[in-house]
Amino acid sequence: MSQVKLPDLSHYWVPFTANRQFKAMPRLFKAAKGNYYTAMDGRQILDGTAGLWCVPAGHAREEIAIAVGEQLRTLDYAPAFQTSHPLAFEAATRLAEYMPAGLDRIFFTDSGSESADTALKIALAYHRVCGNPLRNKLIGRERGYHGVNFGGVSVGGIAGNRKAFGNALSGVDHIRHPLDIAKNAFTKGVPADGGIALANEFEQRIVTLHDPSTIAALMIEPVQGSAGVLIPPQGYLKRIREICDKHGILLIFDEVITGFGRLGTKWGGDYFDVMPDMLTCAKGLTNGVVPMGAVAVKREIYDAFMENSPTGAIELPHGYTYSAIPIACTAAITTLNIFAQEKLEHRAAGLSAYFEQAAHSLKGLAMVKDIRNIGLVAGIEFESVVGKVGAFAFAVYLKCYELGLHVRYTGDIIAISPPLTIEKHEIDRIFNTLADAIKTVAAQGETGLDANQYLKNEQQWAWHQQVTI
Numbered sequence: 152m153s154q155v156k157l158p159d160l161s162h163y164w165v166p167f168t169a170n171r172q173f174k175a176m177p178r179l180f181k182a183a184k185g186n187y188y189t190a191m192d193g194r195q196i197l198d199g200t201a202g203l204w205c206v207p208a209g210h211a212r213e214e215i216a217i218a219v220g221e222q223l224r225t226l227d228y229a230p231a232f233q234t235s236h237p238l239a240f241e242a243a244t245r246l247a248e249y250m251p252a253g254l255d256r257i258f259f260t261d262s263g264s265e266s267a268d269t270a271l272k273i274a275l276a277y278h279r280v281c282g283n284p285l286r287n288k289l290i291g292r293e294r295g296y297h298g299v300n301f302g303g304v305s306v307g308g309i310a311g312n313r314k315a316f317g318n319a320l321s322g323v324d325h326i327r328h329p330l331d332i333a334k335n336a337f338t339k340g341v342p343a344d345g346g347i348a349l350a351n352e353f354e355q356r357i358v359t360l361h362d363p364s365t366i367a368a369l370m371i372e373p374v375q376g377s378a379g380v381l382i383p384p385q386g387y388l389k390r391i392r393e394i395c396d397k398h399g400i401l402l403i404f405d406e407v408i409t410g411f412g413r414l415g416t417k418w419g420g421d422y423f424d425v426m427p428d429m430l431t432c433a434k435g436l437t438n439g440v441v442p443m444g445a446v447a448v449k450r451e452i453y454d455a456f457m458e459n460s461p462t463g464a465i466e467l468p469h470g471y472t473y474s475a476i477p478i479a480c481t482a483a484i485t486t487l488n489i490f491a492q493e494k495l496e497h498r499a500a501g502l503s504a505y506f507e508q509a510a511h512s513l514k515g516l517a518m519v520k521d522i523r524n525i526g527l528v529a530g531i532e533f534e535s536v537v538g539k540v541g542a543f544a545f546a547v548y549l550k551c552y553e554l555g556l557h558v559r560y561t562g563d564i565i566a567i568s569p570p571l572t573i574e575k576h577e578i579d580r581i582f583n584t585l586a587d588a589i590k591t592v593a594a595q596g597e598t599g600l601d602a603n604q605y606l607k608n609e610q611q612w613a614w615h616q617q618v619t620i
């Protein structure tokens with residue numbers, strides 16, 4: 152076996168990663184094409200997660216590479232404040248056309264986190280510009296993920312992402328998340344019952360507690376992704392929309408992962424036939440290749456800023472050096488062209504029944520506690536080993552990597568969200584590999600849960616033995 156020379160691993164602080172563990176067992180990709188990565192040791196790894204949910208059109212799309220390369224040589228940068236460039240307006244127009252009708256004023260950011268914080272700031276500033284400065288509370292949802300900036304972390308509801316950072320924003324509360332395994336385990340698609348009652352709790356508990364006239368906005372993901380694929384029951388989002396309307400609360404959908412065809416529709420809101428007042432996106436907007444996010448707002452919201460701000464004033468004192476940089480705009484326009492040509496949302500919708508069937512084939516395997524799916528997303532939740540929450544899913548994740556499949560784990564949940572270019576035989580491979588990994592880890596008992604034990608076992612970690620640091 153040939154040895155692979157790895158770079159010096161000491162300087163780079165790897166995000167959202169157990170660095171000591173990772174550096175003892177690094178997993179590095181050196182190339183990607185279509186639905187596959189090439190690992191450092193040359194193995195092909197099937198991408199079961201479209202990168203971090205961000206590569207819907209498959210890797211290394213030639214048309215994006217060419218467009219970005221040409222753009223870098225034509226106009227590399229133009230100041231984002233007080234000047235701009237035509238591509239920024241073209242990208243906004245194209246994105247507005249892709250948005251649900253009416254959400255056609257676009258603010259560009261560089262990430263999903265920035266989109267979340269931008270949307271929250273627009274909500275607060277909107278009420279102020281409309282003469283309601285006391286509407287300044289923000290509501291999110293338990294287990295919601297809105298990125299890592301202070302607004303998103305505060306409105307988000309993932310305990311592990313909050314506890315290290317103190318109190319974050321004040322004036323924030325959370326509604327309940329929709330997962331009810333006791334009632335809905337192994338539901339195929341959207342759970343049938345409980346949606347209206349759960350949504351009504353928002354009004355009965357949170358809206359009443361805070362006094363509706365103090366609440367600026369509710370921000371939620373149509374389907375909660377990062378916390379492990381939590382799918383709202385039927386009727387839930389429509390009822391949430393009604394409650395927001397009744398009380399003048401802005402509804403913000405964070406569509407950073409549900410956007411761009413993931414559920415088989417352009418947007419998650421389309422799937423549930425509910426339109427928000429603001430929509431945040433990122434990731435798939437450029438097919439993952441250039442950092443870019445966006446907030447789409449209803450025209451009335453934009454108009455309120457234009458009509459109510461003093462003449463000559465900057466209506467929204469907010470923006471980023473890299474808002475709508477030329478290469479991001481080019482990448483976004485080219486990605487939207489690919490979506491238009493290849494109808495990737497329709498492709499996802501067409502594959503979703505096959506994907507659902509394949510995902511639910513894992514039912515009955517040891518440790519599998521729940522399987523949830525919608526569009527081209529699936530979450531497989533495992534029983535947690537006492538005192539070792541997350542260890543089983545992590546071991547399955549490592550085993551999948553060894554077997555040539557990249558999946559994502561969070562707690563004791565494995566999430567699958569392949570590129571929308573995935574083929575049926577690759578869907579089979581994803582779930583067959585997962586089945587093998589689950590069976591192997593379950594059969595190994597406690598030893599299987601100890602990553603360090605793997606490292607000591609040369610045969611099991613043959614791929615790892617090929618690399619030297």
Ligand SMILES: Cc1ncc(COP(=O)(O)O)c(C=O)c1O
Nearest residue numbers: 262263264296297298405407408
């Ligand atoms: C719903 C949601 N919002 C926001 C984000 C943050 O995006 P980024 O990592 O680009 O800041 C994510 C990332 O996974 C997400 O899933």
